[in-house]
Amino acid sequence: MNKKVCTKCNKNKCLTEFTKNKNYKDGLNYHCKACIKEYNENFKLKNPNYQKDYFKEYYKKNKPKYQETNKKHYEAGTTSIQRDKEKWAKYTDEWHRQDAKKLGKTYVKGLLKRKGLTNQDLIEMPSLIDVQKELVETKRMMKKEKNSNIAKIDIELELGSVFQTIKETQKKTNLNLPQEKDNIALTINNTGKALRALIEIKKVQK
Numbered sequence: 001m002n003k004k005v006c007t008k009c010n011k012n013k014c015l016t017e018f019t020k021n022k023n024y025k026d027g028l029n030y031h032c033k034a035c036i037k038e039y040n041e042n043f044k045l046k047n048p049n050y051q052k053d054y055f056k057e058y059y060k061k062n063k064p065k066y067q068e069t070n071k072k073h074y075e076a077g078t079t080s081i082q083r084d085k086e087k088w089a090k091y092t093d094e095w096h097r098q099d100a101k102k103l104g105k106t107y108v109k110g111l112l113k114r115k116g117l118t119n120q121d122l123i124e125m126p127s128l129i130d131v132q133k134e135l136v137e138t139k140r141m142m143k144k145e146k147n148s149n150i151a152k153i154d155i156e157l158e159l160g161s162v163f164q165t166i167k168e169t170q171k172k173t174n175l176n177l178p179q180e181k182d183n184i185a186l187t188i189n190n191t192g193k194a195l196r197a198l199i200e201i202k203k204v205q206k
């Protein structure tokens with residue numbers, strides 16, 4: 001009972017050797033799995049473009065339907081390209097936020113470029129990046145200092161290197177940049193001046 005004869009190869013085979021087909025009385029195909037496999041392989045060899053042509057034809061027939069679906073997706077902003085764009089924009093936004101937070105090179109360079117410096121300038125005078133970074137760092141600490149006494153110690157430590165930068169700039173530019181250890185605002189202002197002076201030197205050299 002659990003065997004039947006394949007009408008193709010005429011072999012008596014187990015029922016598990018036949019694929020299911022609801023259209024037939026016993027719910028199984030007339031031909032065994034091995035025969036169907038052989039038939040499919042032969043068909044593919046004889047008609048190599050059959051599948052491609054079939055889908056081409058299918059697409060042609062259903063083109064309006066596809067176009068309608070695509071239009072809906074496009075209008076809803078849910079095509080894969082639009083979704084990827086959104087994801088990518090979110091990712092880059094977050095990256096820039098983090099870069100600004102930790103005063104990364106991209107962020108600091110961006111600040112300098114807005115002051116009129118080019119990539120080439122920054123390659124030739126990499127110390128400008130450090131000066132700008134310290135300037136922003138000190139400004140941020142000043143803001144924080146308003147709410148916290150501990151930050152004051154940090155500021156004093158930070159200012160050590162800012163003073164050093166001003167001193168070096170002073171030598172190069174003959175600018176008068178007074179330094180008062182207790183006057184943070186003046187120091188920041190002078191660091192800004194020092195930075196602008198360095199930029200001016202660069203412009204004159206060109």
Ligand SMILES: [Zn+2]
Nearest residue numbers: 006009032035
């Ligand atoms: Zn067979």
